[in-house]
Amino acid sequence: MTLDVAWAVDWVRRSAQTVTEHRDELIELDRQIGDGDHGENLHRGFTAVVAKLDALPAPPADIGEVLKLVATTLMSTVGGAAGPLYGTAYLRAAKATSVPQIDSPGVVAMLEAALEGIVARGKASPGEKTMVDAWAPAAEAAAAAAESGAGPAQVLAAASDAAHEGAEATIPLVATKGRASYLGERSAGHLDPGARSTELLLRAAAQAAG
Template sequence: MTGSAGNTGGTVNAADLAGWIRHAAELVSADAERLTRLDAAIGDGDHGHNLDRGFAAAVAALPADAPPGKTLIAAGRAIVSKTGGASGPLYGTALRRMGKAFGGASDEQGVDAALLGEGLRAALDGVRELGQAADGDKTMVDALVPAAAAYDEALAAGTDLAGCVRAAAGAAERGAEETVPMQARKGRASYLGPRSTGHMDPGAASTALILRALADVV
C-alpha cells in the first residue's frame, strides 16, 4: 500500500488484498474458540470453527496474477463453498460484492480510498439483502453499519486510505461491543428472546476481527 497521511491518497493492490485474506484467516483461527463460545451462548456453537474452515479455503483459493476485484471474488466463492451454516453465504457475499464493486480496476491502477469505501458499502448492502437484517437486530450488520459510516466520515474529512480503514475497524469493534445488551431479532439467537441479551453477537465479533485484519495489512 502506498500513500501519505493527511490526504485521500494511497491504493491497495491484489497482493494487499490477498494479504488481508491471509491475515484474517490467521486472526480467525487464533480466535476460533472465543467465537465458538460466543455462538454457543446464543446460536449453534459452531461459528468460529466454521469461519476458520472457510477462511482457510479462501487462502487456498487465492488466484495468482489476478486483479484486485477477482482476488476477492475468488476468496468469497471459496468461503461460500466451504463454510457451514449461514456464515458462508453472508461472508462470501460480502467479499464477492466488494470485489465486484472494484470493477475493472487493474493491479497497476490499484484500489484507492474512494473505491475501497464503495466496496465496503457494497459488502454491507449484500449482507443486508441476503440476511434481511437491519442495524439493531444483533447481527454482523451491527458491526458493518458503523464501520461503513466511520469510513465515509474519515474519507470526507480528507483522511488517507489507511486512516479510513483504521476508523472503520475501530467502529466495527465498538459496534460489536454494543450488541451485548441487544435482544436478537434475527437468526437462531432470536428464538431465545430476552435470554439473548448479555452476549456479544458472534457475527459482529468476527466482522470486527476481519476488518481489524484489513487495518493491520494496510
C-alpha cells in the same frame, strides 16, 4: 495513496490467521446464543481460501479477483448463515473493486457494497444483534474518514474501530434475527459472534494496509 492486489492478498492471509487465533472465542460466543459452529466454520472457510490462493497459476489481476475467490470459497465451504452472508459480502465487494488499485473512496465503495450484500441476503437492520451492527457503523465511519481527506489505511482503521464499537454494542441487545432470536430476552448480555468476526476481519484489512 492507494491499496493494491498485494494488500488484498495480505488481507486474506491475515484474515485466516486471526480467524484461527480467535476460533475458540467465536465458537464460545456462538455456543452462548447460536449453534456453536461460527468459529469452526470460518476457520475451515478461510483455510480453504488460503489454499486456493496458494494454488493460483498466476497472481490475481485485480483486487476484485482476490475478493471473488474469497466469496466463492466461503459459499462452498462454510455452513450455517455465515457462508451465504460473508460470501455475498465479498462478492459484492469484489464487483466494486475490479481494479488493480483503490483509493479512499474505493475503500468506502467496497465496504458499502459488502454491507448492502449482507443486508440483502440476511434482511437484517441495525439494532437486531447481527453482523450488520458492526458493518453499518464501519461503513459510516469509513465514509466520514474519506470525506475528511484520510488515506485508505486511515479509512480502514476508522472502519475497524467503528466495527469494534458496534460489536460491543450488541451485548445488551435482544436478538430479533437469526438463530439467536429463538432465545428472546435471554440473548441479551452476549456479544454477537457475527459482529465480532466482522470486527476481526476489518481489523485484518486495516493491519494489511499498514
